[in-house]
Amino acid sequence: MSEHDGILSSYSELMRLCQKASEEIHGINDILVASHVDADGLTAASIVCSALARVGIEYHPLFFRQLDDVALRQIADYGSELVIFTDLGSGIVGDICRLGLKAIIIDHHKPESSQQQPLVHINPHLVGSDGATQLSASGVSFIFAYALASNGENNDLSPLAIVGAVGDLQDLARGQLIGINRTILEIGAKSGAISFARDLRLFGRQTRPVYKMLEYSQDPYLPGLSGNEDACIAFLKETGIRLGGERWRRWIDLEQEEKARVVSAIIRRGLRNGISNVKLERLIGEVYTLLRESEGTELRDASEYSTLLNATARYGFSEIGLKVCMGDREKAFERSRVLLGQHRQNLVKGLKVVNERGIVALKNIQYFDAGNEILDTIIGIVAGMCFQMADRSRPILAFARTQEGNLKVSARGTQDLVRSGLDLAEAISNAAKQVGGIGGGHNIAAGATIPSVAKEEFLELVDTIIGLQLAGTSFI
Ligand code: C5P
Numbered sequence: 497m498s499e500h501d502g503i504l505s506s507y508s509e510l511m512r513l514c515q516k517a518s519e520e521i522h523g524i525n526d527i528l529v530a531s532h533v534d535a536d537g538l539t540a541a542s543i544v545c546s547a548l549a550r551v552g553i554e555y556h557p558l559f560f561r562q563l564d565d566v567a568l569r570q571i572a573d574y575g576s577e578l579v580i581f582t583d584l585g586s587g588i589v590g591d592i593c594r595l596g597l598k599a600i601i602i603d604h605h606k607p608e609s610s611q612q613q614p615l616v617h618i619n620p621h622l623v624g625s626d627g628a629t630q631l632s633a634s635g636v637s638f639i640f641a642y643a644l645a646s647n648g649e650n651n652d653l654s655p656l657a658i659v660g661a662v663g664d665l666q667d668l669a670r671g672q673l674i675g676i677n678r679t680i681l682e683i684g685a686k687s688g689a690i691s692f693a694r695d696l697r698l699f700g701r702q703t704r705p706v707y708k709m710l711e712y713s714q715d716p717y718l719p720g721l722s723g724n725e726d727a728c729i730a731f732l733k734e735t736g737i738r739l740g741g742e743r744w745r746r747w748i749d750l751e752q753e754e755k756a757r758v759v760s761a762i763i764r765r766g767l768r769n770g771i772s773n774v775k776l777e778r779l780i781g782e783v784y785t786l787l788r789e790s791e792g793t794e795l796r797d798a799s800e801y802s803t804l805l806n807a808t809a810r811y812g813f814s815e816i817g818l819k820v821c822m823g824d825r826e827k828a829f830e831r832s833r834v835l836l837g838q839h840r841q842n843l844v845k846g847l848k849v850v851n852e853r854g855i856v857a858l859k860n861i862q863y864f865d866a867g868n869e870i871l872d873t874i875i876g877i878v879a880g881m882c883f884q885m886a887d888r889s890r891p892i893l894a895f896a897r898t899q900e901g902n903l904k905v906s907a908r909g910t911q912d913l914v915r916s917g918l919d920l921a922e923a924i925s926n927a928a929k930q931v932g933g934i935g936g937g938h939n940i941a942a943g944a945t946i947p948s949v950a951k952e953e954f955l956e957l958v959d960t961i962i963g964l965q966l967a968g969t970s971f972i
Pocket residue numbers: 532534536537583605628663664665666668669876877880908937938940941942
């Protein structure tokens with residue numbers, strides 16, 4: 497089967513499951529939507545909630561860091577007629593079924609194999625598509641919304657699916673969205689809600705003065721520019737770029753010819769400083785513009801939008817992020833911008849902590865322990881950011897203390913390691929289970945919560961399992 501036929505067949509199968517799900521909710525009056533506290537979880541929930549509202553079904557959103565026993569009890573006790581899980585659930589299908597609820601799972605995490613299944617289980621992994629790179633939970637939710645309306649009435653929700661996929665870095669490996677994410681992108685582009693183009697993939701194209709955008713660039717790290725405001729200003733002046741007039745010029749304010757000049761100058765500088773071609777190639781790729789959002793706001797750019805959402809949900813303010821996704825451009829949007837400022841500061845502090853504490857290398861993995869100094873809800877983001885600059889020959893694990901005194905673990909790998917056999921979801925969830933914890937995720941990125949005392953044992957287990965994975969030996 498060609499790649500194109502494969503995508504088409506997975507998409508049709510997902511559509512069939514989504515149609516089944518829309519039949520199952522027929523006649524139901526109120527639905528609990530249980531979702532995950534990140535950009536993909538928020539966008540997924542907002543797509544489902546909007547679609548339910550449009551067909552007159554009452555919805556109640558609830559957000560969780562993970563589906564542990566406490567979360568499952570809260571969901572069971574809520575007493576709604578049906579529960580739709582978005583961006584979580586597939587990893588613990590058996591436990592969900594044992595609750596005896598009417599449930600639909602809309603997820604993209606690696607599913608647990610289980611005899612028991614909910615009313616409908618919709619997940620790209622179950623239909624031959626990869627949930628880490630080809631479809632996010634918000635994308636699956638969009639297909640559900642599409643099936644529910646069937647006349648294209650919900651196509652305006654497609655940009656949210658793109659924001660969720662970009663928030664999960666599904667465009668990272670190829671510098672553009674692929675698989676079913678791309679099918680959704682095309683639906684959005686046709687409806688005039690989103691556009692895509694090749695451009696500089698630095699963060700802040702809509703909102704940051706150009707010199708700040710360069711100064712804050714972490715991926716790729718630009719030697720002599722990243723972290724050095726004066727050098728960025730001097731660099732732009734040397735390149736003949738006017739920095740501002742009445743206000744600082746942002747990337748979107750530059751002429752096409754000016755943009756090309758800056759990109760060439762960055763590449764020349766990078767090559768002089770020994771940055772690899774592969775890293776420099778990552779500077780250019782596809783960017784996604786939400787055409788119905790105001791220019792110069794975070795919401796206009798999929799990447800900036802997703803960071804704004806993470807700045808709400810990761811700090812316990814999911815309801816603010818959800819309101820923004822569902823159209824609030826006043827109070828909730830203002831509040832989310834304040835939270836974004838704090839989130840940025842926390843990320844900068846987090847990177848400093850890693851620098852100070854250092855990364856420890858084991859045989860097959862490397863790790864750092866942030867103790868109480870990085871919030872458990874953003875440790876994964878910090879791990880991902882510093883991994884871009886660290887040794888990429890072995891996966892990175894990061895530990896942070898939770899409020900309850902447990903350890904949150906975040907793990908990140910590379911596409912190359914995945915091609916060599918790495919499956920972080922399997923390694924992390926297996927090792928977590930063995931030490932009395934709970935985990936899951938994707939082959940390239942996974943997480944868990946484990947008892948604090950189990951750290952050393954957990955590290956040993958993960959190191960061994962990953963050693964076996966990379967040696968091509970099954971450990972089950
Ligand atoms: O829970 P969820 O699936 O939404 O989270 C996916 C996580 O995996 C995100 O934190 C994302 O940054 C990470 N990821 C990654 N590299 C990829 C794909 C996903 O670090 N290529």
